[in-house]
Amino acid sequence: MSAHATPLTTRQLLSKVPEITIWFWIIKILCTTVGESFADYINMALGVGLVATAIIFTVVTVVVLAVQLRLTRYRPAAYWFTVVVLSITGTLYTDILTDQAGVPLSASSAVFAIALAVVFGIWFARERTLSIHSIVTRPREAFYWVAVLVTFALGTALGDWTLELTGWGPGLSILLPLVMIGIVTALWRYGANPVLIFWIAYILTRPLGANIGDWLGLTPAEGGIGLGTFTTSLIFLAAILATVIYLTVSKTDVVERDRTVPEPATSPRRRRASLGILAVVAIATVALLIYTNSQPHASVLADEGSGPSCDTSTSLTQDQAKAAARSNFPTVTMNEFRTITADILTAVQNGDAAGAAKSATDLETAWDDNQDTLNAADCGAWTYIDQQIDPVLSSVRSSTPDAGNEQKTLQTLLTTLGA
Incomplete structure (x- = not known):
C-alpha cells in the first residue's frame, strides 16, 4: 500500500494502523482463525445461546473500540486485540443469520457485500480515500473499523457458502482462498491498484483463517486433525501474543510520517490489465463453484450442529x-x-x-x-x-x-x- 498524502492539521493523529508487511498478514490470519474457533467455543461454553453470546460480544466490541479510538497512535496490543474481538463478533453475526434466522448463505453474503459497499461509499464520499495509510483522523479510523467488522462477517458468509456449494472438507477448502490470495499478491506486484488489492486480500484471509481453524479443530471423522476449538484457540492466541510482543519490541510495523513506503511500479495500463485479470479470476471461481455444486456431494455445513438427518418417524422406547x-x-x-x-x-x-x-x-x-x-x-x-x-x-x-x-x-x- 502506498502512503496517502494528507495535509497535516491539529486534529490529525499519528498513524493508527500498522505497516503492511508480511507480519500484518500473518497475524491477520491468526486472528481470523481465532475468530472462527473461539466464537464456536465461547458460544458452547457460555451456554446462553447464539443471540445472547452475540449481544455480549457486541458490548465487548463497543468497549474495545472506545478504548482504541481514544489512543493517539498505533499500539500493537490494542490494535490486534480489537481485530480479534471484531473477528469473533463478525463471525457471530453471520452465524445468527444462518443458524438462528435461517437466512441462506447466498443471501447473507449478498447482505454483507452490500453493507460493505455502503460503508466504502460513505467513507470515500466523505474522505476521498480508502487507503489504510490515511488512517490519521478519528472519523477515518471509525470508517476503517466498521469496514473491518463487515469484512469479517462477509468473509465468514462467503467461506461457509463455498463449503456448502462444494462439499469440500476443511483441509481441501484451504486451497481456494490460498490460491486466490496468491493471485492478488502477484497482481499487486505487477502494479494493480493497491487499495483495491488490500481490501480483496483482507476479505480472502477470513475464509482462509476460518478453514484453517476448522481443519485443526474438527475430529478426524469430520476431516480435521481433532485438536478441538478450545485447544486451537489457545494455540493461535499464544501465537498472536508472541507476534504482538515481537512487533512491540522491534517496531517493524510502525508507520513513520516521513517514511516513503516503496510500492511496485505501476501505470494506468497495468491497473486496467489487473482489473481484467481479476474479472477473469472471479468468473473462473464462479464457474468452479457452479460445477462442484452440480456434482453429487454432501454439504459440510448443512447438518452442522444438528447431526446427519435420518428417519425418526418411528420413535423408540x-x-x-x-x-x-x-x-x-x-x-x-x-x-x-x-x-x-x-x-x-x-x-x-x-x-x-x-x-x-x-x-x-x-x-x-x-x-x-x-x-x-x-x-x-x-x-x-x-x-x-x-x-x-x-x-x-x-x-x-x-x-x-x-x-x-x-x-x-x-x-x-x-x-x-x-x-
Missing part, C-alpha cells in the same frame, strides 16, 4: 434406545457420557450449581464432538438420547433451578445411557 446404544455405540464413549452425567447429578445433590453447570458443558461438548459418529452408527438411538440431553442442559442452566426437576431429568438420562 427407552429400552429400545438403551439396547441400540449398547449395541451400536462405542463402550468407551458411553462410559464417558455416564461418568459426566453422574458428576452432574452429584453436584446437583450437593447443591453445587457451578459444578453442575461446568459438568453440563462437558457433557454438551462430548456429545457434540461424537455427534457425527454416533448418528451414523444409529440415528434413532442418537436422536432419542439427544432429546433427553436437552432437558438436562436446560434444567441445570435455568436461572431458577429446580433440584427435583434436575435430578429427574438426570436419572432418566442415566437410565437410557445404561447406568
